[in-house]
Amino acid sequence: MERLADIQPEVHPAAEFLNITKDFEDPKEVIREAISNSFDAKANKIEIEALVDRSSGVDDLVVIVKDDGEGMNEDDLKAFFDLGNSRMLRVIERGEPLPECIAEKGHGTKVYFNSKRIEVETFSSRLALKGIMNEPWTKLHKREVPRAAKWRTDNPHNKIGTVVKIYGYNYASKDPLSGFSHDELKDYILWFTKFGSIELLFGHYENSHKKLRLKGVDATQWEDLDFGHPFPSENYDRRALRREDPAEPMEHYVRKLFCDEHPVLGYPTERIQFVFYLEGDKAKKKYNGMISPPRKEGSHTVQQRYGLRLCKDHIPLRVRASEWIARKTEWTKWHAFVNCQGFHLTANRGDVGNTPRALMKAIEDTVKTIFENEIEPSRPYQDYLQEARLEKALMSAREEQQDFDRRRRLTLRKKIANFNGIELVEPRQEAGVYSLFLILATLRPDLFLWKAVDYDTKEGYDVLAREPDELPLDRTRMGFVEFKKELGRSFDHSFGKLESIVSWDCNLNDGDEVEDKEGKKRFLKITPKSADQAYTKYMLISNTEPHNIEVIVLKEYIKERLGLEFSSRAG
Numbered sequence: 001m002e003r004l005a006d007i008q009p010e011v012h013p014a015a016e017f018l019n020i021t022k023d024f025e026d027p028k029e030v031i032r033e034a035i036s037n038s039f040d041a042k043a044n045k046i047e048i049e050a051l052v053d054r055s056s057g058v059d060d061l062v063v064i065v066k067d068d069g070e071g072m073n074e075d076d077l078k079a080f081f082d083l084g085n086s087r088m089l090r091v092i093e094r095g096e097p098l099p100e101c102i103a104e105k106g107h108g109t110k111v112y113f114n115s116k117r118i119e120v121e122t123f124s125s126r127l128a129l130k131g132i133m134n135e136p137w138t139k140l141h142k143r144e145v146p147r148a149a150k151w152r153t154d155n156p157h158n159k160i161g162t163v164v165k166i167y168g169y170n171y172a173s174k175d176p177l178s179g180f181s182h183d184e185l186k187d188y189i190l191w192f193t194k195f196g197s198i199e200l201l202f203g204h205y206e207n208s209h210k211k212l213r214l215k216g217v218d219a220t221q222w223e224d225l226d227f228g229h230p231f232p233s234e235n236y237d238r239r240a241l242r243r244e245d246p247a248e249p250m251e252h253y254v255r256k257l258f259c260d261e262h263p264v265l266g267y268p269t270e271r272i273q274f275v276f277y278l279e280g281d282k283a284k285k286k287y288n289g290m291i292s293p294p295r296k297e298g299s300h301t302v303q304q305r306y307g308l309r310l311c312k313d314h315i316p317l318r319v320r321a322s323e324w325i326a327r328k329t330e331w332t333k334w335h336a337f338v339n340c341q342g343f344h345l346t347a348n349r350g351d352v353g354n355t356p357r358a359l360m361k362a363i364e365d366t367v368k369t370i371f372e373n374e375i376e377p378s379r380p381y382q383d384y385l386q387e388a389r390l391e392k393a394l395m396s397a398r399e400e401q402q403d404f405d406r407r408r409r410l411t412l413r414k415k416i417a418n419f420n421g422i423e424l425v426e427p428r429q430e431a432g433v434y435s436l437f438l439i440l441a442t443l444r445p446d447l448f449l450w451k452a453v454d455y456d457t458k459e460g461y462d463v464l465a466r467e468p469d470e471l472p473l474d475r476t477r478m479g480f481v482e483f484k485k486e487l488g489r490s491f492d493h494s495f496g497k498l499e500s501i502v503s504w505d506c507n508l509n510d511g512d513e514v515e516d517k518e519g520k521k522r523f524l525k526i527t528p529k530s531a532d533q534a535y536t537k538y539m540l541i542s543n544t545e546p547h548n549i550e551v552i553v554l555k556e557y558i559k560e561r562l563g564l565e566f567s568s569r570a571g
Helices: 013-023 029-040 074-081 087-094 108-113 136-141 182-192 238-244 281-287 357-375 379-413 430-443 554-562
Strands: 045-053 060-067 117-124 127-134 148-154 161-167 211-215 223-226 254-264 267-279 307-312 315-320 334-340 415-419 422-425 451-455 463-466 478-487 498-506 513-515 521-527 537-541 549-553
Touching: 029 045, 029 060, 029 108, 029 161, 029 182, 045 182, 074 117, 074 127, 074 148, 108 136, 182 211, 182 223, 182 315, 254 357, 254 379, 267 281, 267 357, 267 379, 334 357, 422 430, 430 451, 430 478, 430 498, 430 554, 498 554, 549 554
Parallel strands: 045 211, 307 334, 478 498, 498 549
Antiparallel strands: 045 060, 060 161, 117 127, 117 161, 127 148, 211 223, 254 267, 267 334, 307 315, 415 422, 451 463, 463 478, 513 521, 521 537, 537 549
16 A cells, blocks of 8 residues: 655634634623723723724624723734734743743634724833724635734833724624613623622632623613622622511521632642632612513513622633522522632633543532532521521412402403303403303304314313214314404414414404415404304405415304394493
8 A cells, every 4th residue: 555645734814713703692791801801911091992884884793992991912913813812821832930821822812803893002011013904805715814904113101011902893793783782791791801800709809809891782881890700799688678678678688608719629739729608689789770570671580690609810601500509599699709810711612521521510519519518507598598498478368369369350350141041251361261162062052163172271282173973073073263363463283283373362454464374374354244154254365375374363253143242241
């Protein structure tokens, strides 16, 4: 066999740049990476502004980050635009002592490439550098590696720091400004960046003096943020809590149950830092304005945000591990973090999936051991659970009474009709429409074309029905019938197997379109009652399908067929 030349694996740079750039799923990660770079540059002041540039006729998002850090030399500026080149990696190659540095892989600033233009101005010692890259996103999609122009000049005034401007950021998105409101950025910064670090709880105060000025796209004024992840002040005196809120005192409860450093079981060189707070939902809402406020962009629920979250560099990650130590119903009251420098992050810092499996299992076992031996059996934890369960039981009783009162009021206001001595109640929900249909079909079997043979509301259509003939069930024609409180323009099933719709009411007009879940459309044809027609007919007509679908508008149908009108009980 003839030996050929060895295969030398090669990298396709443009494809790799593009893949890494696309790895960043949340556009706000540009803020996380910018803040990390500022911390690595030992900045004390950071300024972040998101604004809208309309000069090109469209709404372009511009992100500007300024800091007073050490600035960059030419190698650093090159690394800023490079892939897989970071200060940490260069130090390792030179065999020098490792600096305290967040950047590891040289991937972070690639999130900036999702833009039309990147400008970097940096000042260090007596040197000023400038780099400009045009159309990085477009060029990467053309399989071109974008180039950055570079300038150098003196820095006679000894100005120190870096300014990064990203023009047309996230412009490939349908809504490039989404996520960059002031409140959303503030929430992201305090939860998922180095500026929202949990390190203060562990006695690391070297960054406590640092400040960040912020201005989102919708803000008119700057806001100054203090360093550190927000934790509320402890508040667990039950008497004081009852004075604050007699109905739901434990919803204001706040207590720090654990905050310590611990070696990882079986890994003596690895350590975790574990903090565990218990917090009621109303206590959370006092400092977290993004918990499900009505119609607020970027809001989240307690279930989506809280529990046990993993960290590296004391930066909270999007990864939660609440299931390590409890069920979902329990961890919604937790505000807890596990930090470990042994976590191996993915390229976009979004996951710990690169961590060796054995190490992850050891960290999980360590957390479980701490929880089971120190937190769960503690008197404060058990007292909280007992009080919370009691409060929940009392709330449940109050809610049941409130539900009874509400439904009683609704019942008294309901409209009724009398048919052959039987009181018929106007339906309030879809199930009520079906109940009314069954009563009428029992009293007047000739009233409807279809007879129900199977009813199931779990999934799919409501009713399988047959024609009211005398044939055996396996020989008669069957079809689906769907029940609705009101027929609207959107239909949550497909039209394909549907024979009829029974709707209590209909606010659509003749000729209006109705679209099914597959995107197929029919138009509503309304034919008024006449001498030749006993009732007003509603039909969903298709120009392409062989069968039309009759809609029985029950309120109108029984008025015209039976002379029944519903009126209030008082009337």
